[in-house]
Amino acid sequence: MSNTVYQDLKEKDPNIKKTKILEALETEDLSVSFTDALDNEMVLNMGPQHPATHGVLRLLVSLDGETVMKCIPELGYLHRGYEKLAEASTYHEFIPHTDRLDYLSPMANNVAYAQAVEKLIHLEIPERGKFIRVIIAELARIQSHLLAIGALVMDIGAVTPFLWAIREREKILDLYDTICGARFTTSYTRIGGVAQDISDEGLAGIKNFIDEFIANLNEMRDLVERNKIFIVRCEGIGYLSKEDCIELGLTGPLLRAAGVSRDLRKDDPYLVYDKLDFNIPTYNQSDCLGRYYVRVEELIESVKIIRQCLEKIPQGPHNTLQTKKVLPKKDRVYTKMEELIHDFMIINFGVNPPAGESYSAIESSKGELGFYFISDGSGNPFRLKIRAPSFCNLQALAPMMKNCMISDTVVIIGSVDPVMGEADK
Amino acid sequence: MTEEKLNLLKSKLQNYNVEYTDTNGTPALYINKDDIIEICKVLKNDNDLKFNLLVDAISVDRFVKKNRFEMFYNLVSIEYNQRIFLKIKLESHDPEMQSLSQIWKSANWYEREAFDMMGIKFTNHPDLRRMYMPENYEYNPLKKDFPLMGIPDSIPLPNK
Numbered sequence: 086m087s088n089t090v091y092q093d094l095k096e097k098d099p100n101i102k103k104t105k106i107l108e109a110l111e112t113e114d115l116s117v118s119f120t121d122a123l124d125n126e127m128v129l130n131m132g133p134q135h136p137a138t139h140g141v142l143r144l145l146v147s148l149d150g151e152t153v154m155k156c157i158p159e160l161g162y163l164h165r166g167y168e169k170l171a172e173a174s175t176y177h178e179f180i181p182h183t184d185r186l187d188y189l190s191p192m193a194n195n196v197a198y199a200q201a202v203e204k205l206i207h208l209e210i211p212e213r214g215k216f217i218r219v220i221i222a223e224l225a226r227i228q229s230h231l232l233a234i235g236a237l238v239m240d241i242g243a244v245t246p247f248l249w250a251i252r253e254r255e256k257i258l259d260l261y262d263t264i265c266g267a268r269f270t271t272s273y274t275r276i277g278g279v280a281q282d283i284s285d286e287g288l289a290g291i292k293n294f295i296d297e298f299i300a301n302l303n304e305m306r307d308l309v310e311r312n313k314i315f316i317v318r319c320e321g322i323g324y325l326s327k328e329d330c331i332e333l334g335l336t337g338p339l340l341r342a343a344g345v346s347r348d349l350r351k352d353d354p355y356l357v358y359d360k361l362d363f364n365i366p367t368y369n370q371s372d373c374l375g376r377y378y379v380r381v382e383e384l385i386e387s388v389k390i391i392r393q394c395l396e397k398i399p400q401g402p403h404n405t406l407q408t409k410k411v412l413p414k415k416d417r418v419y420t421k422m423e424e425l426i427h428d429f430m431i432i433n434f435g436v437n438p439p440a441g442e443s444y445s446a447i448e449s450s451k452g453e454l455g456f457y458f459i460s461d462g463s464g465n466p467f468r469l470k471i472r473a474p475s476f477c478n479l480q481a482l483a484p485m486m487k488n489c490m491i492s493d494t495v496v497i498i499g500s501v502d503p504v505m506g507e508a509d510k
Numbered sequence: 511m512t513e514e515k516l517n518l519l520k521s522k523l524q525n526y527n528v529e530y531t532d533t534n535g536t537p538a539l540y541i542n543k544d545d546i547i548e549i550c551k552v553l554k555n556d557n558d559l560k561f562n563l564l565v566d567a568i569s570v571d572r573f574v575k576k577n578r579f580e581m582f583y584n585l586v587s588i589e590y591n592q593r594i595f596l597k598i599k600l601e602s603h604d605p606e607m608q609s610l611s612q613i614w615k616s617a618n619w620y621e622r623e624a625f626d627m628m629g630i631k632f633t634n635h636p637d638l639r640r641m642y643m644p645e646n647y648e649y650n651p652l653k654k655d656f657p658l659m660g661i662p663d664s665i666p667l668p669n670k
Contacts, residue, residue, distance in 0.1 A: 105645050109637050161642035169651055173658050331562050334616030345588060352591050443534035457568050472566040480619045
């Protein structure tokens, strides 16, 4: 008697129906017939509540012994319909929602969103605003990469570096507290600038942080990079060739670990990145170890960028003075008639960009984070499409996991560093 | 994109019926859905173009009588550092087009998302399932006629 499990079930109950996700998992070479119970493939359901999947990612893995034959990622457990919500809210109202996209680097999302709206309404922001945005975007990159590295190392079994990374990350959250008054859901940018100017105290805090950061990072690196267990478990794991990486639409550290030096900060410079001096680290291994090193070196480059910004940041206004598009200051709203009218119009009817379409993207910590707007001239976007890097990067999970061991799956997920808030939208 | 590069692109695609527009500084090409596969093969494989990175696919519901749905493809050439949009107009009823996943593998999930959210069908797609919503869900949430608050009882609650 040689039957697959499904055929056996079908004989007992002809009405049984297979779900589509199980059909997708089955391939011709997988539906092997078996006589011995130890000789068959097993379907393992990882997640959505699994600590190694970093959120609510569900993986259906079919195993032959300990080897992964095929893997199907299943998304949608954190789907909140942000694209639909955006159509019903004004351009300003959507800013707090961007915090909840990639919740590990909310500042970068704020910057990307505000920049996309400004491109749509053709608004230029002043120099100081641009420098502030670069500083917070790079702080967000450090914040996100620290957790990516820490969680990757913790999944391998080293808990101490994770705690040290969280300790540094905590300092950045405290800095956000001084800059904008919130630690986690920042909502700091506004259309035409930022909510409030960075105080001298805030700038001094950032300077203190980056002065100490490299030493603290090196302390963590000493613990990790000479550890044989870490190297053996990362080297050559999750390999994906350069051609496949491009074919699968990867961006960010995953693509740079495959030797493609694509970074929007250099290729399509936005804000003031063309005035700053920094490198794009690339590696050729395209495995988990290469991705780890790309992230570590990006941390060092980010510190370099922030240091230059702190030296070059000019005095002046942080917001554009186009009162019909930019929210006026609250003290003026309460005392001046003109500002009160503008505030009322912007809050109730929105900024009303001209009818048209626009796409703008930044290099966030995970890759290209873009917003595609279609405007019909009213206060709400007609359509907003979020190009979320985590969503696109997750597509590479299945080819990376092919023929790896079940214990390597957590390492590969850690090296891809998906954030489900962003992937599920 | 410079004038010179755009003329090069036009000369490569002169055999096809293409309408050139502009999306806030980025060239956008409206093409017929019948010769999409051939045009994409030219865009990807031609040595002077090499649009090898498919960044995103965007589905749009214009909510008009004719050509209600549209698909935009966001293409990047890494080598020449250029970006273009490919735009395809689709019918108002049962929109259907060829899948681009045979040319760029990354189109797989992007098109699954469009199928889920807008109900656009892609022929020759390797694995056309819903991306976010449950398998047995009947509606397409991003269509303009779907209410913002959702449809009551469209997702059965447990123990019901």
